[in-house]
Amino acid sequence: MTDPLTVPPVVRGNYAFFFDLDGTLAEIKPHPDQVTLPEPIRLTLHQLAQQQQGALALISGRSMSELDALAAPYRFPLAGVHGAERRDIKGQLHRVELPPTLAAELRHWLNEQAPPLEGCEVENKGMAFALHYRQAPQHQRAIESLAQEAVKRFPGLALQPGKCVVEIKPEGINKGAAVSAFMQEAPFLGRLPVFVGDDLTDEAGFAVVNAAGGISVKVGQGKTQAHWRLASVADTHHWLLQLAQLHALTDRREGYESPDRRI
Secondary structure (H helix, E strand, O other): OOOOOOOOOOOOOOEEEEEOOEOOOEOOOOOHHHOOOOHHHHHHHHHHHHHOOOOEEEEOOOOHHHHHHHHOOOOOOEEEHHHOEEEOOOOOEEEOOOOHHHHHHHHHHHHHHOOOOOOOEEEEOOOOEEEEOOOOHHHHHHHHHHHHHHHHHOOOEEEEEEOOEEEEEEOOOOHHHHHHHHHOOOOOOOOEEEEEEOOHHHHHHHHHHHHOOOEEEEEOOOOOOOOEEEOOHHHHHHHHHHHHHHHHHHHHHOOOOOHHHHO
16 A cells, blocks of 8 residues: 555554564664663553553564563563564463574675675574664665575575665564464454554564454555554554553443552
8 A cells, every 4th residue: 555544543442462663662773772662652562461461562573582671671472583483471482493504604604795895784683684784775785685695595594674674584484474373372362453563574464464354554654555554653652652541441431450550
C-alpha cells in the first residue's frame, strides 16, 4: 500500500501486541548503543501486557540481551535477531544457530572484506551478521554487494535489508515467522494480532498479521503492506498511551483490576 494511510484505531478487546523497537518505540540514533527506551513507555508496555494477560512481545533485529537491557526492569516475551532467537511467556528459549564452521568462515571472510569501507561495521550476532553503514551511507552499494556475495559463497543464508544495515541470517528466519510462532502459544493463542514496525524487516510481520485479519501499523513514510500508519516514534508513544488508558478504563468498568493495581 502507499500513502495516505490513516492512524490506527485505539482498540480494546483480546489482542496480541507485537512491537519492533528501533524506529518504532525508540528513536533511531547514529549508533545502536545510544538508543534508549523512555521509562514512561517501558511502564506503559508493562501495563498493556498485564491488561492482555502477558500477550505482548518485542520483535527486533537486536539480540534478546539488548532488548532485556532496554526494557528493564520489565521482562517480556521476545524475538531477537529477527526471530533467530525467541523467548516465550514461560521463559523457554528457542534458537536457530549457524553451524560453527560456517559462522567462523563467514566471520573471517567479512572481516577481510569490510575494513576498506571506512565508517562501516560488521556486527556478529552469533546466529547472524549485520553490516552497518549508518555512519557511511556512501558505502550502501558496496555493503549490499558484499552481502550478496556472502550469500552466494555460503549456502543456507539469506539477506535482510534494513535502514542503513544489511543482515546475513539463516534462511527462513524473519519477523513474520516469529509472530506466527507466538500466535500458536498461550497467551497469544486465539487473540487478534497487532504488529507495529517501521522498517523493511517488519514487512514479513505485517503480512502475517494481515492474513490473520489483525492490525498492521507502519511507523514513518514509505511503501508498505501495513493497513495503518503512525507518522513518528512520538505518535507511536501517544497511541500506546491511549491503548493502555482505554484498557485500564475498560478493566475498571468491568470490575477487574490488574495485579499491580490491587497491590
